[in-house]
Amino acid sequence: MSDKRDTGFSLATLRDQLSARIASVDFAPDLGSEIGSRRWFRGLGTFVGLSAAALAFWPSFAPLEAAPPAHVDDAVRSEYRSQMILPLALGADSGRRMGATSLVEPLAQAPERPRIELVATLSRGDDFERMLRRAGLGREDTQLVTDMVGRAMPLGEIEPGTRIDIVLGRRNGTGEPRPLEELAFRARFDLELSVGRLDEGGPLTLVRKPIRVDDTPLRIRGVVGDSLYRSARAAGAPASAVQAYLKTLGQHVNLDREIRSTDTFDFIIAHRRAATGERQAGQLLYAGVERGDKPRVQLMRWGTDGEFYEASGVGEQRGGLMAPVPGRMSSRYGMRRHPILGYRRMHAGLDYKARHGTPIVAVTDGRVLSAGRAGGCGNAVKLRHDGGIDTRYCHMSRMAVDRGQRVRRGQVIGYVGSTGLSTGPHLHYEMYRGGRSIDPASVKYVTRAQLSGAELARFKGALEKLRQVEAGAALAELAPTASETAAETPQREIDKVERKETLR
């Protein structure tokens, strides 16, 4: 039986038992009756316990913290003084901004500054006229200034980033744009333009102020040392100039093996300095290396395409032959069994496997010697290049050039086909030197420009002149001329203080 009860234990029976037990407990006995009994003392205990719990939640009775009394010393007193409204004439001595009190009367309208000085910047892709409008110039003033500046120089030549100083005057009436008083900017490296009024209310006039510019190139020399780059930078060369020097030098000599730490590097870059102090470094003009006071490398920029030539007039090597078609070579130059004729004979060219219609390009610059049907070669184009080299391209499906035409390296001259004695679309490519067939794969075709005659003489003259530039001469300040010193007006202190707003 008891076993059955234990297994029949459940939440419902537990709940019933608990509620029956709680119902039998007397939580709040009357403390007025049965004083001293066990039930009375239990009631008293419950009362004291509940009261203690209630008191435990009582808020704190500690005193509230108030602001500590300020210690008024001289600094604080002067701070208070600034809140005081008292004219300077009546003894106010702080001159500081005063706090607004009830004595302050608000103005109906804030007075305008009589003039505004600002700096507007011409950003990239910006328009001179739009920039003026944005700076707050009226339509008429903008039109006038744009016309005047446009007559002095093409507006498109003003460099992005040019800062334009603008002074706007007092408005003639509310809502009207401020009239332009002055406008000045550096239009070019060697020219300053300003627009202003000669007398108040007079018409706007443009003043051109050319700036003296010296364009002595900058020559930088020094010992190579541990690092050519670091030594050149330490000698005062701009990073871009050192990079250009190393790049140019690297195209002519092996920098790792042929330059020694005891060598002297020597290069010249275009350089301009203005009388106003600005400097501009340009491109590399000359790159040289000396060993034991003897020039080892001398390269000078020459000609319209800016190539470098050695002192002897030899230009940069340009080079190599292009592959006539992209793709795999399927047959080399040499003896082989002919796929159609069936006997061993010389294969006097290279075969390239390529799809029908693949463009064929000239391997280097040349002239079309012939373009047409050529027996077993099918449709063929023959080109003549410098140095007695000819190339022939066979089995074309279509030709894209005519006889006598000049072609550039990489220009399409025809398309792959299978005309003539051919088993399938491919390019048969031949090369001749002096009329005799040679292996195209054995030729390293390089071209070198060579100056000659009058041009070589002019080149040598220019090189001689350039080499006479003194190292570092261009780094000195330009000495002002007498007229420039006189024109320099003393600047008022107040002009330095005035703040200029910058517009972007």
Ligand SMILES: [Zn+2]
């Ligand atoms: Zn072939």
